[in-house]
Amino acid sequence: MKFRMWLARVMAGRYGVDQLGRALLWVYLGLAIAALVVRPLYYVALALMVWMMFRIFSRNIYKRQMENQKYLRVIGKIKGWFQLQKNKFRDRKTHRYRTCPYCKATLRLPNKKGNHTVCCPKCNKDFQVKI
Numbered sequence: 001m002k003f004r005m006w007l008a009r010v011m012a013g014r015y016g017v018d019q020l021g022r023a024l025l026w027v028y029l030g031l032a033i034a035a036l037v038v039r040p041l042y043y044v045a046l047a048l049m050v051w052m053m054f055r056i057f058s059r060n061i062y063k064r065q066m067e068n069q070k071y072l073r074v075i076g077k078i079k080g081w082f083q084l085q086k087n088k089f090r091d092r093k094t095h096r097y098r099t100c101p102y103c104k105a106t107l108r109l110p111n112k113k114g115n116h117t118v119c120c121p122k123c124n125k126d127f128q129v130k131i
């Protein structure tokens with residue numbers, strides 16, 4: 001209980017740990033292990049640790065939140081890409097994935113050979129697709 005009160009006093013007005021902070025910790029641990037083999041990597045790991053600590057104790061909460069938002073956007077895009085590859089593989093016999101030339105939406109189309117006119121459900125524009 002005393003430790004928690006002490007911690008609450010120390011961390012008052014400070015940012016703390018977020019998703020980016022946790023990611024930095026994992027990358028740090030990975031690099032620290034890799035540094036056992038490749039020594040210079042430890043300096044990179046150390047820099048990440050310093051950055052992580054700086055973020056945790058930072059009082060500029062708004063700026064740290066913006067950083068975290070940016071991180072989540074990038075990670076979301078990467079995860080989305082992997083999810084798409086997974087779905088493409090799962091549907092490889094029944095469907096084809098195409099990008100709408102107008103709004104860049106990814107469309108899942110039935111795998112029927114030939115030329116088709118597709119109406120994008122997102123932007124309602126027609127375009128030609130060859131499968």
Ligand SMILES: [Zn+2]
Pocket residue numbers: 100101102103104105120121122123124125
């Ligand atoms: Zn579209």
